Amino acid sequence: MERKRFVKEEARLKILRTVSREKSFYFFTSIGNYTGESASSLKEFMDKINVVDVKSLEFHLYRGDFEKWIGEVLEDRELAAEIDDLRGLNYSGDMLRDNIYSIVAERHKQLSRSF
């Protein structure tokens, strides 16, 4: 589903900001098993998608952790909804990695373009 892609300047800057260590996203592969990878901005999150164990992507996607962090911490409801849509497709492995990356990369490109 195509969503309206208009973001106010203030919101755009907020989404692209770097958050504190406490509010960063920490990649786990299962309950309590932290990979050592974290992201404190959308850009870093996008980069880490290609680095972390794909099990971590599967773990967080199906728990709803990605959209929660993107929606509540970065405050990008639109991207959070797109990630939520992706969950319904039941992708796994590299197919999942490629799809998450392209959604996040596209959003990042769109938000960065206005600079």
Added chain:
Amino acid sequence: MKLKNDFPALDPTDLKILENLQEDSRQTYTAIGERLGIAHSTVYDRIKRMEKYGIIKKYTAIIDVEKAGAKKITAIMTVYTDPKESEKVAETLCRLPEILEVYTSLSEELLIIAKVIAENQENLHDFIATSVAPLPGISRIRTSIITKKFKENPLLIFNERKK
């Protein structure tokens, strides 16, 4: 020979008193004295001295948490850290009420091993993700949830001696 803090080395009577206390810390000085064949005042003096020097740290109750109605899960968390930060990480973990025990270990790399309790798996994960993973110097964490307890005894000072 003296122990740390100038406390004289424990003699066999001290060790027997400690053994008795570890079996049942509620028994009276008289009862311990009768079992060991010494005066209750001797038992009193020695216990007070061992309390003063921190050999006896505290008296506590061992509770069966499940029977007490607290449904909690226990996990063993292994935290891999930057060696420069490990002391600070261990100290921070000690301050968290969800963490019951903290140890450091040196195998191939420096590890911190901690025993954690939580209401359920979700709370355990949230706790580790929000309170442990963000600590500076942590490189990764491995967590094992305990599913069945086969044995849990306090460390007895006589375990070795009774062989």
